[in-house]
Amino acid sequence: MQPTKKSTIYDIANLAGTSGSTVSAVLNGTWKKRRISVKLADRISKIADELGYTLNMQASALRREKSGIIGMIVPMYDNRYFSSIAQDFEQMARQRGLFPIVTCTRRDPKLEMEAARAMLSYQVESLVCTGATDPDCISDLCRASGVKTFNLDLPGQKAPSVISNNFEGAFALTRSIFKQCREAELELFPLLFVGGRAGDHNTRERLRGFIAAHEEVAIQAKHEYILTCGYGAEKSADTLQLFSETNKNIPSGMFVNSTITLEGIMRWSNKDGKHRLKGVKLGCFDWDPFAELLSEHILMVRQDVPEMLTRLFELIDRKSSKIETIEIMPIISPR
Amino acid sequence: MQPTKKSTIYDIANLAGTSGSTVSAVLNGTWKKRRISVKLADRISKIADELGYTLNMQASALRREKSGIIGMIVPMYDNRYFSSIAQDFEQMARQRGLFPIVTCTRRDPKLEMEAARAMLSYQVESLVCTGATDPDCISDLCRASGVKTFNLDLPGQKAPSVISNNFEGAFALTRSIFKQCREAELELFPLLFVGGRAGDHNTRERLRGFIAAHEEVAIQAKHEYILTCGYGAEKSADTLQLFSETNKNIPSGMFVNSTITLEGIMRWSNKDGKHRLKGVKLGCFDWDPFAELLSEHILMVRQDVPEMLTRLFELIDRKSSKIETIEIMPIISPR
DNA sequence: GCAGCTTGCACAATCGATTGTTCATAATTA
DNA sequence: TAATTATGAACAATCGATTGTGCAAGCTGC
Numbered sequence: 025m026q027p028t029k030k031s032t033i034y035d036i037a038n039l040a041g042t043s044g045s046t047v048s049a050v051l052n053g054t055w056k057k058r059r060i061s062v063k064l065a066d067r068i069s070k071i072a073d074e075l076g077y078t079l080n081m082q083a084s085a086l087r088r089e090k091s092g093i094i095g096m097i098v099p100m101y102d103n104r105y106f107s108s109i110a111q112d113f114e115q116m117a118r119q120r121g122l123f124p125i126v127t128c129t130r131r132d133p134k135l136e137m138e139a140a141r142a143m144l145s146y147q148v149e150s151l152v153c154t155g156a157t158d159p160d161c162i163s164d165l166c167r168a169s170g171v172k173t174f175n176l177d178l179p180g181q182k183a184p185s186v187i188s189n190n191f192e193g194a195f196a197l198t199r200s201i202f203k204q205c206r207e208a209e210l211e212l213f214p215l216l217f218v219g220g221r222a223g224d225h226n227t228r229e230r231l232r233g234f235i236a237a238h239e240e241v242a243i244q245a246k247h248e249y250i251l252t253c254g255y256g257a258e259k260s261a262d263t264l265q266l267f268s269e270t271n272k273n274i275p276s277g278m279f280v281n282s283t284i285t286l287e288g289i290m291r292w293s294n295k296d297g298k299h300r301l302k303g304v305k306l307g308c309f310d311w312d313p314f315a316e317l318l319s320e321h322i323l324m325v326r327q328d329v330p331e332m333l334t335r336l337f338e339l340i341d342r343k344s345s346k347i348e349t350i351e352i353m354p355i356i357s358p359r
Numbered sequence: 360m361q362p363t364k365k366s367t368i369y370d371i372a373n374l375a376g377t378s379g380s381t382v383s384a385v386l387n388g389t390w391k392k393r394r395i396s397v398k399l400a401d402r403i404s405k406i407a408d409e410l411g412y413t414l415n416m417q418a419s420a421l422r423r424e425k426s427g428i429i430g431m432i433v434p435m436y437d438n439r440y441f442s443s444i445a446q447d448f449e450q451m452a453r454q455r456g457l458f459p460i461v462t463c464t465r466r467d468p469k470l471e472m473e474a475a476r477a478m479l480s481y482q483v484e485s486l487v488c489t490g491a492t493d494p495d496c497i498s499d500l501c502r503a504s505g506v507k508t509f510n511l512d513l514p515g516q517k518a519p520s521v522i523s524n525n526f527e528g529a530f531a532l533t534r535s536i537f538k539q540c541r542e543a544e545l546e547l548f549p550l551l552f553v554g555g556r557a558g559d560h561n562t563r564e565r566l567r568g569f570i571a572a573h574e575e576v577a578i579q580a581k582h583e584y585i586l587t588c589g590y591g592a593e594k595s596a597d598t599l600q601l602f603s604e605t606n607k608n609i610p611s612g613m614f615v616n617s618t619i620t621l622e623g624i625m626r627w628s629n630k631d632g633k634h635r636l637k638g639v640k641l642g643c644f645d646w647d648p649f650a651e652l653l654s655e656h657i658l659m660v661r662q663d664v665p666e667m668l669t670r671l672f673e674l675i676d677r678k679s680s681k682i683e684t685i686e687i688m689p690i691i692s693p694r
Numbered sequence: 695g696c697a698g699c700t701t702g703c704a705c706a707a708t709c710g711a712t713t714g715t716t717c718a719t720a721a722t723t724a
Numbered sequence: 725t726a727a728t729t730a731t732g733a734a735c736a737a738t739c740g741a742t743t744g745t746g747c748a749a750g751c752t753g754c
Contacts, residue, residue, distance in 0.1 A: 028502065028504065029505050030504045030505055032710055034710080034711095042733075042734085044711075044712095045711090045734070046733060047711095048710090048711055048712060049712085049733095051711095052712080054712090054713085058713090058733080059730085059731055059732055060733070061733090064733085076500070078476060078479045078480050078504060079711080080421070080480070080709090080711070081417075081482070082416075082417045082420045082426065082481070082709090082711095083417075083710035084710075084712075085417045086415070086417045086418050086421055086710080086711080086712095086739045086740065086741095087711050087713085087738070088711085088712065088739085091417065093481075100442075100446070101436050101445050101446050102442040102446060104437055107437040110463070111436050111437060111463055111465075114462060114463055115465075123477055123481065125460050127449060127459065128446055130446075145413050145414050145415070146416045146417070146428075146458065147415065165411070167363065168411035169365045169411065169413060170365055257648075283649075290649070290652050291648075291652070294652060297655075312649055313592075313622050313626075314618075314621075314625070314647055314649035314650045314653060317625050317626070317649075317653060318653065320632075369741095377703075377704085378703070378704050378705075379740085379741075379742095380703085380704070380706090380741090380742075380743075381702090381703060381704075383740090383742060383743090384743090386741095387741085387742080389742090389743085393703080393743090394703080395703070396701085396702065414740090414741080416741095417739090417740080418740035419742075420709090420741090421709045421710065421711095421739090421740080421741080421742095422708070422740080422741050422743085423743095424709065
């Protein structure tokens with residue numbers, strides 16, 4: 025009922041008739057080194073328990089100049105890729121005794137910087153930038169404060185990066201789409217590419233793989249078939265609508281650059297009870313359990329989040345600042 | 360290159376030939392009250408900019424006894440409901456000048472307590488427990504430290520709570536399933552209820568609504584048709600498999616208690632290229648954009664996250680500690 | 695020409711925990 | 725017994741920012 029104030033080591037010290045430094049030593053485990061008697065240590069621990077004492081990390085961190093906080097910036101939570109990144113990141117950070125702070129910045133460069141600044145204020149020891157619009161800018165900001173940064177999902181020039189092997193993934197995915205077409209005894213033709221930003225690294229690499237897979241089967245990828253309309257369900261729906269208005273028919277194979285793009289495409293396809301994409305072979309560079317169930321014609325690329333995070337934490341653990349880009353092969357499913 | 364140390368107000372003070380207190384006042388905006396000259400203030404601001412100074416919130420918080428941190432615990436990130444809760448929560452917290460810390464505890468009671476304790480250590484000003492297994496236990500812990508808690512999605516006895524109106528939502532959903540059955544000219548029959556934990560509040564309330572909707576059409580809900588097999592895709596798939604082995608046929612209408620349950624059900628349904636649930640009317644108390652596209656026979660209940668958070672922040676803003684449970688009507692879609 | 699007020703800023707205590715140092719008292723050794 | 729060492733714990737400085745208080749210098753008015 026009463027607004028119980030937080031108790032401090034001095035409250036405990038008073039109750040135990042001892043000093044703050046002794047309490048501190050007992051509670052943080054350095055008491056043996058300080059030759060504090062077992063009896064006193066026990067008494068202090070008991071009182072701390074009774075009071076429900078919790079360490080004030082602000083004070084502790086201030087004194088030790090070590091916050092124990094590790095930060096992560098992600099663009100979104102609401103898709104499987106980023107949400108499992110956040111989820112696994114937290115777990116792995118905790119395993120290392122770190123306190124994870126994840127925040128989502130909605131692909132907004134300004135918010136990204138603001139969030140990074142806030143993290144610095146709260147004294148993160150290192151910061152992982154996932155899918156940041158401009159990771160280098162954040163790296164600069166952090167380096168000025170002596171904080172190491174790491175890039176995930178998008179590579180940067182100013183910090184170690186772990187990303188998916190977008191080229192190989194896209195190449196394999198495109199190849200699988202062609203294979204599905206062949207199995208359906210369709211003549212091969214240039215595929216449609218939908219979604220992503222033409223400027224961003226991942227989309228560029230995926231396009232490279234997309235085109236290379238065309239070349240492999242001696243097909244010329246069509247320029248007008250590459251619709252990098254950004255991220256967003258509306259945008260991809262509108263783009264497809266427009267495409268279908270200006271092109272008599274839609275190619276029966278499609279490379280979709282993210283689940284959010286796929287969402288727009290499926291919504292457009294099913295609008296007004298129609299099935300505009302019936303029989304169209306879809307390959308999506310991203311994974312979602314329900315999307316996978318939508319039809320047998322959907323291939324998905326699942327980025328290998330556990331492996332990416334494992335490699336990321338290797339870098340973090342060894343406090344690497346060697347600027348390199350580690351590429352992890354994603355998984356094509358089914359098969 | 361060099362491991363630039365973070366600069367402090369004293370670094371700035373030295374460069375400006377002034378004192379720490381003056382720098383502090385300038386940088387935190389109280390300098391007018393302290394009658395510091397505009398000239399000096401400008402000089403200090405400029406130096407701070409040049410150094411890339413960032414406030415040490417640990418120190419600031421320690422002195423002011425106010426961290427500016429608001430915490431949230433969620434069970435998962437990887438479904439639309441919780442991920443949009445996390446996403447919107449962060450935005451609304453930031454709008455209020457608070458620093459949001461969200462952490463996911465995987466429905467693990469031990470981890471929940473541990474996370475709450477960590478948040479207390481980092482001096483959260485208030486803590487929102489979303490879908491916690493035992494919110495009251497966390498409330499107790501926090502009250503001992505004078506930290507207010509709020510419950511979201513699951514009600515508690517020891518803190519104000521905001522939840523969906525599970526009874527009404529389930530009632531309406533069940534009714535809609537019956538309606539779909541009627542439109543398909545099926546004779547009405549007791550529906551299957553799959554997923555959730557029999558012990559948890561939401562499942563209990565939804566069951567009440569489920570049963571009430573049966574009574575409305577004068578049908579007796581069947582006890583053996585209520586399969587509260589917990590949360591988890593595997594579990595629901597196994598449960599349905601078992602059910603189908605012991606019951607000659609599966610009812611053509613089904614109340615699914617969460618997307619994760621739905622995932623298992625659909626996976627089971629489509630296993631080995633079959634369509635075990637063809638024609639079955641499904642109602643899911645949860646929402647996912649791809650799940651919604653799976654078939655025309657899927658009804659989904661979308662919990663009204665924006666409204667829930669609005670009400671939640673009303674409580675937080677006015678630092679309410681009145682123990683009440685606010686119920687928000689979820690949205691049935693389609694229609 | 696001096697009391698009294700304003701202006702502009704520095705000083706010092708403080709938040710809670712940590713840690714190098716000091717210092718009694720007890721135990722051991724010479 | 726005196727000198728030395730070991731034991732157990734208190735003291736005080738410190739981390740960086742905040743804030744109540746103090747105090748010169750400049751200005752006003754009589």
